[in-house]
Amino acid sequence: MGQISSSERMTFRDVKQDIIQRITNGPWGPGTLLPSEIDLAFEFGCSRTTMNRALREVSEQGLLERKRKAGTRVREFPLRQARFAMPLIRTEIEQTGATYRYSLLQREIVAAPSWLRARMNLSAEALVLHVVSLHFANGEAFQLENRWINIAELPEVEHQDFSKTGPNEWLVSAMPYSEVEVSFSAEPADALANTYLGHKTRTPVFCIERAAWCQDTAITLVRLSHRRGYRLTTRC
Amino acid sequence: MGQISSSERMTFRDVKQDIIQRITNGPWGPGTLLPSEIDLAFEFGCSRTTMNRALREVSEQGLLERKRKAGTRVREFPLRQARFAMPLIRTEIEQTGATYRYSLLQREIVAAPSWLRARMNLSAEALVLHVVSLHFANGEAFQLENRWINIAELPEVEHQDFSKTGPNEWLVSAMPYSEVEVSFSAEPADALANTYLGHKTRTPVFCIERAAWCQDTAITLVRLSHRRGYRLTTRC
């Protein structure tokens, strides 16, 4: 079956892998009710603690559904999920072997326009720091960063000129850290993207929008527009 | 500090939350070297096992970096990561309260064109089942599914006509399950998208491409084109 044949100890990784095998190639089809942790631990020759960890992780991976008393069941349809690492743009560019360069395009303190007030949940008189900058890979424009920062929440930001490094690198250390909301979408290139990314009008642009929230109001909202052909890829 | 004041037992969740607090608001700034698990367990009044789980999870969340002997350190820049759940399209639509409808547009067995052979790593004579279908939400086209299935790997697929339900629902149970590769991108609307999603030419389309691999060859490749305005959102 899947048990150890030698005297080697069974690790939770071995158990996990065996369980996944049984679910995907083996006898445990969709909907199957698994034996209890105790029985499985006995069968695998490991402790219940180890079996628990294996089952918990397979469950987090989306293949199993666990409920007290009801037991552990193979999901009818595995939960599919994708995880993306989103490093600092500088790291992302340098990891491809390219040279990174940063350039500040615009920096201004303005009253938040109404669409932004709605989006960030700001009061009517709120002031924001608006920063537009560009990230290059090997001298070519790679990502356009369009950012708004809530000055009321982060007053120190006024003293940052962002001429040498982007707001991102400063923010990660200055932000009280909180809930982050991310969304991906395909948008037509706007005026800024046309100008700085060299897009033609209405070229599809891959956009990442990220908002960091502290309680009810956003600290910062950023819209990242990418050059033509950009894709986010991951393996599961 | 962060200890329990009453006689209540400390759970790993409490410990975890306290640790996150110390990192984000508290004394443990970027780069800080934490005390060892044993010392922390003593301070928090819990076992080392509990402390280990708390630290492990905070570490998986991207805030800490752990190395044997070197200890546990607060990352200079927290690893940002986003997790997306990607349910079956039917589930996704029904969860918004809308009515789901499926429609088959095209089903044909063809020799794989060269770009597809390259993309799926197929041999020159490979046959694929090409299925195009449409998923509706409340009667409106929501997602166009353009799928190729490697017949050599999944011969039974020939007997499926996919007239009532999409290939996806059949595949999740028939596939030997394996590594999945997902990518997101923004693409100009192609002819199919124009026709069935009602896009104008060159409308930006949010595309998800997903390939399931078994060893070296792909079992299936699918390209999902979404209606205008679609966005993928998540919280961290």
Added chain:
DNA sequence: AAGTGGTCTAGACCACAAT
């Protein structure tokens, strides 16, 4: 009421990496 998973504990050994 009873059975399942969720978690905590104390103790142990090991693997890795810094010294």
Added chain:
DNA sequence: TTGTGGTCTAGACCACTTT
């Protein structure tokens, strides 16, 4: 060599849900 995290164990109590 040594200190750290990685993991296993046996036993225990508890929380949730189904019966």
